[in-house]
Amino acid sequence: MESDELARRLEAMPGYRVLRALNVDIGDAELPIPAPGQRIAAVVDTETTGLDPDVDRTVEVAIQRFTFDRAGQIVAIERVRSWLEDPGRAMPERLTALTGLTDADLAGQRFDDAAIVKLIGEADFVIAHNAAFDRPFLDLRFPPLRRLPWACSLSQLDWLALGFDGRSLGHLLLQGGWFFQGHRAGNDVAALTALLGLKVASDRTILSHLLERAEAASIRIEAVGAPFDAKDLLKGAGYRWDARRRFWWREAEEVGLPSEVDWLEQNVYRGRGRANLRPITARERFARDT
Incomplete structure (x- = not known):
């Protein structure tokens, strides 16, 4: 029996709910040019050596861009892009355990500054699941990006009112019907993009709710x-x-x-x-x- 058919039959039975693996490899190699009325968002995530942007270093940057229309519906998605950079110091053991990134993974690596600045700089909005953390690290590491508009799906959405309990990305994704391997930047941006495209009880996407809040002064x-x-x-x-x-x-x-x-x-x-x-x-x- 095909796995999708088996999943549908199991979901139809009382007492069962099926979680599907999130496909983190979907998307176009290059985002199509937006049509009139469409805009570009860049979902970003970073991995760092710690919590203080004045002291710690960014070791991974991941970006997934998409176009969206006036109703906040996602029209096209670009494949996740990610880069590593050697911080010039040993990774803390706890962060290696959390992310899986080792000193050997990072040795000799260097961000592609031009590509990162171009991809994020073309966006009409930058979105992160903890913008208060990610933005300071990116602003310091990539000064040309400092004046872009940002939105935060962690602090600027009332997840309870949207039908979810909790705010952690992994928990939200489970409630949306998926599971994934979290705590790597590339997987986290794919997870957030999937969540933003969901429609909730208002028949609006989560993205539309986020933009409404983010665009208000x-x-x-x-x-x-x-x-x-x-x-x-x-x-x-x-x-x-x-x-x-x-x-x-x-x-x-x-x-x-x-x-x-x-x-x-x-x-x-x-x-x-x-x-x-x-x-x-x-x-x-x-x-x-x-």
């Missing part, structure tokens, strides 16, 4: 000079600590800004200062200097 509220004893209050209200510039911050939509400012003045500053307010778009969001 917001205000970055920087609680500069907030009293130390307000830290728990700020953290509980969703503010994050910027260790490099040493202040608490969060993003807010313009519609809720006046009430947020009032809350800060009454509960945090109490007449001893005020927050900085900065408009943020997809071009600045997730960058280190935002």
Whole structure:
């Protein structure tokens, strides 16, 4: 019996759900020229030697580009491209265990800067599943890419409202009906592309929901000079600590800004200062200097 037929029969039985292996090798060798009204997205992922872009090095970059239409539906997909680079230091054992990348794999390797900058630089949007992590590493390693618009499928989607529980890429993919070998950049971008193309209960793709959020301007509220004893209050209200510039911050939509400012003045500053307010778009969001 053919495997697809067997899977369909098993899915029809109560108590069973079939997971299919994600095909990470699909896509055109070169993305067709977009038709009028279509745009290009570049799904990216990095593997690094650690968490700090000032200290650690990027050792793998993977890209999968696709074109999409005005409704956020994926029209054409380009095959995954990936590159390795020798960081000039030993890979931490834990990261080798996680990614499978060894010092021998990386020895003498070098990114193709021109190809990476061209592929990502032609995109109308760069998408990652943790843009706050990936963007600083890519911005530092490839300065020509610093002003591109970014979207983050981890932080800018309400996965629960979309019918999923959890936010990790592997878990989301399982709920979408696939399994894959994660923690290598090439596989991760293929997994995210597959998820973005799914339609949810709204009869819209996940990509369309992400773009709606990413393209909306917001205000970055920087609680500069907030009293130390307000830290728990700020953290509980969703503010994050910027260790490099040493202040608490969060993003807010313009519609809720006046009430947020009032809350800060009454509960945090109490007449001893005020927050900085900065408009943020997809071009600045997730960058280190935002």
